[in-house]
Amino acid sequence: MSQIQSSEPAPLDKLRHSCAHVMAQAVQELFSGTKITIGPAIENGFYYDFDSPHRFSVDDLAKIEKRMLEIVKGNHEFKRFELTKEESRTYWAQRQEPYKVEILEGLEGPVVSHYTHDTFTDLCRGGHSENTRDIRHFKLLSVAGAYWRGDEKNSMLQRIYGTAWFSKAELDAYLTQLEEAKKRDHRKLGQELDLFSIQDEAGPGLIFWHPKGGLVRKIMEDWLRAELLRRGYHLVFTPHVMQLKLWETSGHTGFYAENMFSPIEIEKTKYQLKPMNCPGHILIYKSALRSYRELPLRLAELGTVYRYEKSGVVHGLLRVRGFTQDDAHIFCRPDQIESEAAACIDFAKAALKKFGFEKFKVELSTWDPLTPKNYAGAAQDWARAEGALVNTLNRLGIPFVRMVGEAAFYGPKIDVKLVDAIGRAWQLTTVQFDFNLPQRFGLEYVGADGQRQQPLMVHRALWGSIERFFGILIEHYAGAFPFWLAPVQMKILTINSELASYAQEAAHSLKERGLRVEVNDGADTLGAKIRNATLQKVPVLAVVGKREKEALSLALRLRGGQDLGAIKNSEIPAKLQELLGSDWN
RNA sequence: GCUGGGAUAGCUCAGUGGUAGAGCACUUCCAUGGUAAGGAAGGGGUCGUGAGUUCAAUCCUCACUCCCAGCUCCA
Numbered sequence: 001m002s003q004i005q006s007s008e009p010a011p012l013d014k015l016r017h018s019c020a021h022v023m024a025q026a027v028q029e030l031f032s033g034t035k036i037t038i039g040p041a042i043e044n045g046f047y048y049d050f051d052s053p054h055r056f057s058v059d060d061l062a063k064i065e066k067r068m069l070e071i072v073k074g075n076h077e078f079k080r081f082e083l084t085k086e087e088s089r090t091y092w093a094q095r096q097e098p099y100k101v102e103i104l105e106g107l108e109g110p111v112v113s114h115y116t117h118d119t120f121t122d123l124c125r126g127g128h129s130e131n132t133r134d135i136r137h138f139k140l141l142s143v144a145g146a147y148w149r150g151d152e153k154n155s156m157l158q159r160i161y162g163t164a165w166f167s168k169a170e171l172d173a174y175l176t177q178l179e180e181a182k183k184r185d186h187r188k189l190g191q192e193l194d195l196f197s198i199q200d201e202a203g204p205g206l207i208f209w210h211p212k213g214g215l216v217r218k219i220m221e222d223w224l225r226a227e228l229l230r231r232g233y234h235l236v237f238t239p240h241v242m243q244l245k246l247w248e249t250s251g252h253t254g255f256y257a258e259n260m261f262s263p264i265e266i267e268k269t270k271y272q273l274k275p276m277n278c279p280g281h282i283l284i285y286k287s288a289l290r291s292y293r294e295l296p297l298r299l300a301e302l303g304t305v306y307r308y309e310k311s312g313v314v315h316g317l318l319r320v321r322g323f324t325q326d327d328a329h330i331f332c333r334p335d336q337i338e339s340e341a342a343a344c345i346d347f348a349k350a351a352l353k354k355f356g357f358e359k360f361k362v363e364l365s366t367w368d369p370l371t372p373k374n375y376a377g378a379a380q381d382w383a384r385a386e387g388a389l390v391n392t393l394n395r396l397g398i399p400f401v402r403m404v405g406e407a408a409f410y411g412p413k414i415d416v417k418l419v420d421a422i423g424r425a426w427q428l429t430t431v432q433f434d435f436n437l438p439q440r441f442g443l444e445y446v447g448a449d450g451q452r453q454q455p456l457m458v459h460r461a462l463w464g465s466i467e468r469f470f471g472i473l474i475e476h477y478a479g480a481f482p483f484w485l486a487p488v489q490m491k492i493l494t495i496n497s498e499l500a501s502y503a504q505e506a507a508h509s510l511k512e513r514g515l516r517v518e519v520n521d522g523a524d525t526l527g528a529k530i531r532n533a534t535l536q537k538v539p540v541l542a543v544v545g546k547r548e549k550e551a552l553s554l555a556l557r558l559r560g561g562q563d564l565g566a567i568k569n570s571e572i573p574a575k576l577q578e579l580l581g582s583d584w585n
Numbered sequence: 586g587c588u589g590g591g592a593u594a595g596c597u598c599a600g601u602g603g604u605a606g607a608g609c610a611c612u613u614c615c616a617u618g619g620u621a622a623g624g625a626a627g628g629g630g631u632c633g634u635g636a637g638u639u640c641a642a643u644c645c646u647c648a649c650u651c652c653c654a655g656c657u658c659c660a
Contacts, residue, residue: 055589144655145588152657156588159655191596200633200651259659305660310586311651313658325660415660427660464660496617524622531621545619557620 009041009127012166016041018078018117018129019068019138019164020048025120026067027052027160030060036122037099037148037157044174045163049146051099056158061140064160072135076118078128082111088123099148137171138164186474187316193479193536195487196317196470205314205321207467212487215516216473217466219485221302223354224326224462231347233300233328238280240304244270249440250279251376255409259307277303278434278459281329282441285455290445295455296332296340302466303327317471318426324466326351330458331443337456341392341414341431344460348416348429351462355473356482360428362398363415364389368405375409377436385433386412408459410436418472426472428464433457480537480559482583483576489516490540492554493529497521502549506542506569513573534559539583540576 009017020039023046028034031054039048050056083091085104092100100123104112115124117132129135140162148154165171182188190196195213198206209217225235244263247253252260256275263270274280281299290297304324313319330340352360367375367382375382389412393400400414407413416429434457437443444452463469473481483489490510492503500521507517518538520529526543533541542554548566556564556572558579567575577584 057589142654143589146656147587150657152587156656158588161655198652204651307660310658312586312588312656319659323660430660461660468660493620495619498617523616525616525618526620527618528622529620534621541620543620547619555619563620 013041014127015129015134015166016046016164017127018132019135019162020046021078021115021117021120021122021124021128022068022071022132022135023064023140023160023162024048024050024122025071025118026064028120030063030067031056035097035099038103039122045141045161047146047159047161049148049157049159051148051155051157056143056160058143061143061160065138065140068138071118072132074118074132076132078115078117078130078132080113080115080126080128082113084111085109088112088114092123135164137166137168138162139171139175184475184478185316186318186471189474189479190317190471193474195474198316203321204311205309205319207317207320207322213470215487216481216485217470220463220466220470224302224351227347227350228300228328231298231343233298236281236284236299236301238277238284238301238303239274240306241271241273242279244272246279246283247272250282250437251409251440252276252279255374255376259309261306261308273306274303275305275307277301277305277325277327278329278437278457279441282437282443282457285329285331285443286441290331290455292333292445292447292453295445296330296336298328298330300326300328317467317474320465320467323468325461326463326466327459327461330460331438331445331455332458333445333453334456337388337433337458338392338395340458341389341433342396344431344458344462345392345396345398345414348431348460348462352416352418352428355469355485356476357418359418361417362393362400363403363406363417364393364400365403365406365408365413365415367407367412371405375407376440377410381435382407382412385435389414389431389433408432408434410434413459426464426468428469428472429462430460430464432459434459480539483539483580484583484585486537486539487516488518488536488538490518490542491529491533491536491538492517492519492521492542492544493526493533494519494521495526495543495545497523499544499546499549503544506544506554509569510572515573 017040020041024036024039027048027050028036031052034050034052034054037049037051039046085107089101089104092104103123112123113126114121115126115128140160142161144159144161145156146159148157163171163174165174190213193212194210195216196210197208198204199208202208228235241264244253252275260275261273263272265271280303281301284299285297302324304322306322309319309321314321330344332340364386366386369379372379393414411432411434413430413432415427417427438454438457443455445455447453481487492507494500494503503519503521507519510517520533522529524532530541537559539559541557543557544554548555551566551568553566553568554572555566558564564575564579
């Protein structure tokens with residue numbers, strides 16, 4: 001059932017929602033005492049939430065599917081009928097479906113619609129297939145917990161997820177896609193390619209960057225630092241622990257406490273591990289009397305922060321407890337706010353595009369005027385800040401979704417989200433407007449008229465965090481990093497042991513010319529060496545045999561299979577540059 | 586944090602109330618091979634941690650830690 005959908009759902013959504021009804025029927029038949037709640041169509045499928053004395057396991061799914069197939073083959077029509085709310089309440093109360101009774105409370109209008117097929121009826125706004133025979137190609141996927149009405153204060157229901165399609169081909173394609181997504185899971189690839197690890201002995205959500213992952217990170221950071229300097233930022237470094245009272249001034253102990261590690265006490269003074277970089281940059285701003293001529297002052301830091309995340313939410317590189325933000329704080333005059341916000345968005349586009357991302361979703365997160373106590377600052381400041389961000393987005397012609405109540409405690413923000421290989425959306429870029437911290441810290445600059453003024457602040461991170469962005473990159477490229485980003489760009493493989501010294505010499509000379517080259521001169525056969533290097537997704541394989549040695553060359557093969565034949569060592573960089581184009585650097 | 590499922594060699598996993606096994610990886614030896622796994626031998630595990638039941642626990646019970654799926658929350 002779904003009472004919150006718009007009037008006419010898409011045909012595929014109708015099919016999926018109908019499939020959810022059929023599943024609910026099967027579940028209620030097979031597991032007595034099961035109460036139904038809601039079961040909408042979702043992207044790629046559907047779910048239904050049940051309250052049941054039975055604990056559903058993956059093994060139950062096959063049983064439920066079998067019964068569903070029988071129901072579907074019964075060629076039952078989906079029939080709509082209406083009851084007044086009062087009639088409906090009686091109906092559901094008699095059937096002992098308390099969740100349906102509760103849903104009714106929230107519905108408007110004198111009558112509510114119901115849908116029936118075979119023996120099953122649901123309170124439902126509708127949008128259904130005509131007949132159960134339309135539902136042929138479905139599969140139940142998983143069982144999980146879900147809070148009633150999505151509120152963690154409510155009881156936990158059991159949710160069964162499934163997928164349904166018009167044709168078998170579409171269903172199979174979707175299931176194959178799920179398999180493919182699993183293969184490019186960054187946690188799996190991170191281990192297989194020896195990029196990073198998370199160690200039980202060290203703690204959850206804390207990342208160890210291995211040599212190869214560290215090298216990719218170094219390349220990412222080099223690109224970013226160069227771009228920061230080119231765009232008028234200053235690079236700074238600030239301490240990881242600072243006195244707790246600084247965080248009281250900033251408001252973090254009040255508004256952000258539940259996300260912070262506990263303070264550390266030393267010599268009777270409390271220190272706080274930093275959850276954000278802003279106060280550090282503010283102290284640098286305050287270290288001198290600033291002139292309006294210095295603004296905008298853009299302070300950037302690859303700043304490592306630590307945040308307490310609930311144990312159930314840490315996830316590979318994508319949700320961690322210690323991470324490095326590509327952070328910056330821009331101190332500016334009120335008349336500069338829109339141009340600075342626009343420059344941030346331009347920078348963000350460049351930073352994502354460089355890594356192969358073209359598509360993303362933009363959200364404008366605003367405060368919720370109904371709960372002002374969750375935010376710092378006055379209503380008119382929030383309105384003004386929001387107006388500035390809306391103007392910027394409109395002027396750039398960027399479509400966005402407004403997210404009420406999603407703002408940071410100190411100001412509204414523009415967020416950019418990317419969708420990963422498995423369809424999850426992850427927040428990366430954030431551009432946040434802040435009129436609050438400048439006030440709390442008493443920031444000033446001397447205006448053209450010699451009067452002290454208060455600057456405004458823009459917080460921004462482009463990749464969000466290097467860990468998260470790296471995780472998404474691994475999945476995006478399925479571990480096959482483009483040549484310029486690959487930790488090992490070329491692997492030289494010897495045919496027999498007599499070629500080891502020539503291979504080392506060739507590697508040395510290519511390294512001198514800036515290529516990241518490794519040699520495999522071990523005892524494996526050539527076939528095994530090729531297989532290993534291929535599994536490591538090395539972009540260029542270079543085979544050395546007697547012929548190549550005599551011609552001072554290497555026989556190159558690109559990832560993907562393109563055979564370049566033997567090329568003289570001295571000509572290799574130029575040849576690769578020519579072939580690889582934008583992947584070269 | 587919540588619901589459910591897990592934790593056995595570096596990795597992927599099998600297995601049993603009488604203290605363990607495979608494949609890959611690793612080491613050594615043989616082989617010197619031309620584009621996705623050459624052959625042989627060997628080393629390696631307090632079976633996540635701590636209690637309990639038992640003559641005996643990797644296996645059964647409980648607690649904890651961590652991991653996985655989802656929910657809630659977030660960069």
